[in-house]
Each structure stands twice: as structure tokens, then as C-alpha cells.
Amino acid sequence: MAPHAEADAGAAYGNGNSNGTNNSASSPSSELFTVSSPNVTYTDNEILSKYTYRTTSVTKDAAGKYVATPKETVYDFKVDRKVPKVGMMLVGWGGNNGTTVTAGIIANRRGLVWETREGPRAANYYGSVIMGSTMKLGTDPVTKQEVNIPFHDVLPMVHPNDLVIGGWDISSMNLAEAMDRAAVLEPTLKAQVKKELAQMVPLPSIYYPDFIAANQEDRADNLIPGNKASMAHVEKIRQDIRDFKQQNGLDKVIVQWTANTERYADIIPGVNDTADNLLKAIEQGHEEVSPSTVFAVACILENTPFINGSPQNTFVPGAIDLASRHGAFIGGDDFKSGQTKMKSALVDFLINAGIKLTSIASYNHLGNNDGKNLSSQRQFRSKEISKSNVVDDMVEANSVLYKKGEHPDHTVVIKYMPAVGDNKRALDEYYAEIFLGGHQTISIFNVCEDSLLASPLIIDLVVVAEMMTRISWKLSAQPDSEYKGFHSVLSILSYMLKAPLTPPGTPVVNALAKQRGALTNIFRACVGLEPESDMTLEHKLF
Numbered sequence: 431m432a433p434h435a436e437a438d439a440g441a442a443y444g445n446g447n448s449n450g451t452n453n454s455a456s457s458p459s460s461e462l463f464t465v466s467s468p469n470v471t472y473t474d475n476e477i478l479s480k481y482t483y484r485t486t487s488v489t490k491d492a493a494g495k496y497v498a499t500p501k502e503t504v505y506d507f508k509v510d511r512k513v514p515k516v517g518m519m520l521v522g523w524g525g526n527n528g529t530t531v532t533a534g535i536i537a538n539r540r541g542l543v544w545e546t547r548e549g550p551r552a553a554n555y556y557g558s559v560i561m562g563s564t565m566k567l568g569t570d571p572v573t574k575q576e577v578n579i580p581f582h583d584v585l586p587m588v589h590p591n592d593l594v595i596g597g598w599d600i601s602s603m604n605l606a607e608a609m610d611r612a613a614v615l616e617p618t619l620k621a622q623v624k625k626e627l628a629q630m631v632p633l634p635s636i637y638y639p640d641f642i643a644a645n646q647e648d649r650a651d652n653l654i655p656g657n658k659a660s661m662a663h664v665e666k667i668r669q670d671i672r673d674f675k676q677q678n679g680l681d682k683v684i685v686q687w688t689a690n691t692e693r694y695a696d697i698i699p700g701v702n703d704t705a706d707n708l709l710k711a712i713e714q715g716h717e718e719v720s721p722s723t724v725f726a727v728a729c730i731l732e733n734t735p736f737i738n739g740s741p742q743n744t745f746v747p748g749a750i751d752l753a754s755r756h757g758a759f760i761g762g763d764d765f766k767s768g769q770t771k772m773k774s775a776l777v778d779f780l781i782n783a784g785i786k787l788t789s790i791a792s793y794n795h796l797g798n799n800d801g802k803n804l805s806s807q808r809q810f811r812s813k814e815i816s817k818s819n820v821v822d823d824m825v826e827a828n829s830v831l832y833k834k835g836e837h838p839d840h841t842v843v844i845k846y847m848p849a850v851g852d853n854k855r856a857l858d859e860y861y862a863e864i865f866l867g868g869h870q871t872i873s874i875f876n877v878c879e880d881s882l883l884a885s886p887l888i889i890d891l892v893v894v895a896e897m898m899t900r901i902s903w904k905l906s907a908q909p910d911s912e913y914k915g916f917h918s919v920l921s922i923l924s925y926m927l928k929a930p931l932t933p934p935g936t937p938v939v940n941a942l943a944k945q946r947g948a949l950t951n952i953f954r955a956c957v958g959l960e961p962e963s964d965m966t967l968e969h970k971l972f
């Protein structure tokens with residue numbers, strides 16, 4: 431079949447039905463709980479809540495002493511309860527992550543079971559914080575026990591089984607052949623999804639050779655003509671999104687970049703520093719505009735959320751400016767799947783335990799195509815940056831251990847070793863000073879099956895980003911004002927990302943527990959619930 435047969439180009443999957451065996455139905459009527467409060471109102475289509483946000487403002491008095499002043503801001507939140515029909519379009523759909531997440535959603539929707547050497551395995555969403563974890567709803571007043579609910583049930587979120595999937599790739603391989611090329615999944619599982627995946631053919635994509643490793647060229651046989659940015663490329667991608675939406679009867683689409691890591695783009699005044707300059711640079715075919723930035727611009731102009739799962743600086747200042755101008759959602763960067771996820775939890779624990787981390791050595795080798803692309807220095811540099819900055823906030827927050835500007839030694843090494851395929855080996859050493867001149871040395875050997883760790887994050891990013899399109903807010907003190915969306919830069923996604931993109935001028939939080947807390951408590955606030963507190967005073971004051 432012609433690789434781009436119209437009927438198959440970006441062929442979709444999914445029939446809007448979440449009757450998978452391992453997951454709850456997604457219709458609003460299946461909502462697990464209601465909040466009984468004068469501050470929360472349910473209508474057929476909306477959840478309306480009045481939420482008091484309590485913070486502490488810290489200033490310094492004339493003597494240089496801190497003054498902490500409790501503050502309260504009351505917000506009105508509105509949640510659209512209608513779960514829409516959602517499409518997920520992946521850039522790099524034919525890659526290890528793209529094929530794995532597609533096969534995984536099919537397996538879950540059909541409730542597949544397959545034989546392995548360790549016996550039968552059933553489809554699941556392990557590794558997804560939304561589908562695989564819970565949150566504390568509250569406490570049973572009689573039994574005094576915590577009541578925990580599936581994270582997915584705190585708000586009416588889309589169910590991943592219902593996602594309609596499509597996307598682009600510079601490789602023309604259909605998803606079944608690409609799944610074989612990826613060598614991630616068990617043959618007994620592949621055999622059960624092969625037929626569907628064979629019908630899925632990535633749409634042609636844009637390819638500007640200078641942005642990814644030269645060793646990727648042999649894959650590039652599925653191209654939109656033109657090897658540098660143009661408005662024609664922007665418009666073609668926008669049309670692809672509109673066509674996908676129309677062909678599949680979708681209410682909305684979320685686009686994610688899970689294509690190769692690009693080199694960083696130089697930030698050039700007059701080229702990509704403002705929205706207008708970036709649009710002009712694209713019109714003029716400026717060499718410094720990357721494929722990922724072209725996709726971001728196309729999605730922003732199409733008001734389609736765009737998430738960057740790779741470490742390059744897709745969101746040049748002009749792209750952020752454009753997103754803000756259009757009120758379009760963007761998020762990134764770089765899925766946080768294994769070695770760095772562990773680091774962002776372990777460093778948080780050590781430093782908050784008062785242990786002075788003095789060096790972190792992070793080495794890994796892997797043998798997949800991502801590793802092959804990263805074997806090129808300029809692409810590795812993008813990854814080195816995202817993997818290195820993840821401890822900055824935790825170090826800067828502890829002035830007891832670290833003087834201003836002081837930080838642990840930190841090195842990141844990535845080597846390409848084809849033999850291990852997608853099963854990355856991460857070796858880390860954490861070296862710390864402890865009491866009275868002692869040392870603690872923590873050595874970790876962590877085999878990360880990279881695509882099986884990243885695929886659930888792709889799902890979480892889509893589900894959360896889509897949920898954010900159905901949440902709006904206004905200040906209670908301005909009852910006549912219009913509800914509006916969160917800031918265009920979705921920093922709420924940071925738990926899934928190594929180098930969280932935040933609204934300009936706002937701090938970056940990398941500590942994993944804080945990131946999860948932000949996601950949990952913002953969603954709780956949208957149904958009028960207080961932040962999760964571990965104070966449990968009810969168990970201490972009686």
C-alpha cells in the first residue's frame with residue numbers, strides 16, 4: 431500500500447470506547463465522589479468551586495529580620511465535566527516511544543494478555559501517575575483510616591483507552607514494522623496488535639538535517655518537501671491537524687514531540703526573540719528555526735496544545751510569546767522517565783535530610799535509536815543540559831548546607847551501546863558529607879527499559895494537558911470578570927519532565943515530591959478540596 435495513501439496517512443486508532451478490562455469507564459456518571467460543601471456546586475456540565483488559596487508572604491523589616499504574613503486569595507474555578515473525544519498526534523510516531531505507547535493503548539483497550547517466560551502478562555498502565563497511582567481524598571471519621579482514590583478519578587479526565595492516535599514521522603515505516611524495528615515489546619504481544627498497527631502510517635514530516643544527528647538520514651524517506659522552515663510547513667502541519675480532527679470526529683487534539691533530540695537553536699535577537707520576529711524568520715526560511723519550533727508554532731496557531739518530550743529549546747522566546755498571545759497551551763521539556771526521575775527524588779531526600787551532597791556522577795549507556803542520535807555531540811549537549819539542571823532548585827533552597835553559588839559536582843555521561851537496545855543501563859554515584867567529617871556513598875545500578883518508562887508519561891502529559899483545557903478561573907473578588915485559562919506555559923506538567931518549562935520569570939521546581947504535590951493539589955482545588963496535608967492533627971490532638 432502506498433505509504434501515504436490518504437485513507438491511511440496518520441491512520442487513527444480508537445473508537446471512543448473505554449471498556450478496557452483494567453480501567454474504569456470514563457463517562458462523568460462514573461465520577462467516584464462528590465464534594466459536600468457550600469463552596470462547590472455541580473451542574474450537568476460543570477463543577478463550580480470557590481477555593482481559598484493560602485500562602486505566606488515573606489518580607490524583611492528594617493533590622494533585616496524576616497516577617498512572615500499569611501495571605502488568602504479566593505478563586506472561582508470552573509471545570510467542564512464533559513469528557514471530549516480526544517486525538518493524540520505524535521511527532522516521531524514511528525519511534526520506540528511512539529510505537530510502544532500506541533501498542534500499549536491498544537493492549538489496554540482490548541484487555542490483552544500475552545505469554546512471557548515468566549508466565550502470562552496483562553495490559554496495564556503502570557508508570558502512569560494518572561492511571562497507576564492514587565491520592566488521599568480524606569479520612570473516614572469513624573475508622574480514622576485514610577480514604578485513597580485513583581488519581582484519574584479526582585477530575586473528569588479523558589481515559590487513555592479512548593485516545594485516537596496519529597502522527598508524523600520522517601520514516602515511512604508503518605507502525606507494525608516500526609514496532610519490530612524498536613524491539614521493545616514481547617513477540618506474543620506484538621502478534622496481537624500487529625494487524626492494527628500495520629494500518630497506521632505516519633504522515634510525512636519536515637526534516638532539516640542540521641538539527642538531528644547525521645546518522646538519522648537513512649530513516650528520512652517520508653518527507654514534506656523543503657529542508658528549512660517555511661510558512662508552507664506551518665500551514666501543512668496545521669492542515670494535518672484539522673484533517674485528523676475531521677476524519678476522526680474529534681473534539682480536540684493534543685500534539686507531542688517524541689521525535690529525535692535536536693541540537694539547541696541559537697537565540698538570535700530579531701529572529702526568534704519575539705513572536706513577530708519568529709513568524710518573520712519562518713517566512714524567510716531562517717536556518718536557525720528548528721522542525722520542533724515549526725511544529726510548536728503550527729500547534730499554537732491551531733490552538734492545539736503542544737508538548738515537547740525532548741530536551742532541545744523548542745520554545746524559543748518567540749514561541750512562548752506567540753503562545754501567550756494566542757492563549758495556546760505549551761509544555762516541556764524532556765520526558766523524565768528513569769535516571770533523572772530517581773535523581774529528582776533522591777537528591778530531594780538527601781538535601782532535606784540535611785545530608786550535604788557533594789558530587790553526582792550519572793553515567794548511562796543505551797542501544798536504541800535515541801542513543802544513536804545522542805551519540806552526536808550537539809544532540810548529546812541538549813540532553814546533558816536537561817539532565818544536569820535537575821538539582822538546582824533543591825540545592826539553592828538549602829543555605830545551611832550550601833553557600834550562595836555552591837553546588838555539588840555533577841557530571842552526565844551517555845554512551846551508545848547497540849547491544850543493550852532500549853534497556854538503558856544507568857549507573858549513578860551520589861557522594862555526600864555527613865556528621866563529623868563522615869561520608870555517605872550511594873551507588874545505583876538502574877536498568878531503565880526506556881520506552882516502557884516513557885510511554886506512560888506520554889499518556890499522562892496528554893491527559894493532564896487536555897484536562898487543563900477544561901479548567902478556567904477568575905478571582906472571586908471580581909465576580910463580573912470572565913473566566914480564563916491557566917497561563918499558556920503548563921508548568922503543572924513538570925512531574926513528567928526533566929527540564930520543566932515555566933512562565934517567564936517564575937521559578938523552576940524539579941523536586942519530584944513538590945511537582946506531584948502541585949499536580950495533586952491544583953486538581954483538588956478545582957473541586958474545592960484543601961491541599962493534601964500530612965499533619966493528621968485529628969490523630970494527634972485528642
Ligand SMILES: NC(=O)c1ccc[n+]([C@@H]2O[C@H](COP(=O)([O-])OP(=O)(O)OC[C@H]3O[C@@H](n4cnc5c(N)ncnc54)[C@H](O)[C@@H]3O)[C@@H](O)[C@H]2O)c1
Binds near residue numbers: 526691739741
Ligand atoms: N525514556 C525515554 O525513552 C525518553 C526519556 C526522555 C526523553 N526521550 C526523548 O524522546 C524522544 C524519542 O525517544 P525514542 O526512544 O522514541 O527515539 P526514537 O529515535 O526511537 O524515535 C524518534 C522518532 O522520531 C523520528 N523523527 C526524527 N525527526 C523527525 C521529524 N522532524 N519529524 C517527525 N519525526 C521525526 C525518527 O524517525 C524516529 O522514528 C527522543 O528525543 C528522546 O531523547 C526519551
Ligand SMILES: O=P([O-])([O-])O[C@@H]1[C@@H](O)[C@H](O)[C@@H](O)[C@H](O)[C@@H]1O
Binds near residue numbers: 769794800801856
Ligand atoms: O529520563 P532519564 O532516564 O534520566 O534520561 C534518559 C537518558 O538517560 C537516556 O540516555 C536518553 O536516551 C533518554 O532519552 C532519557 O533522556
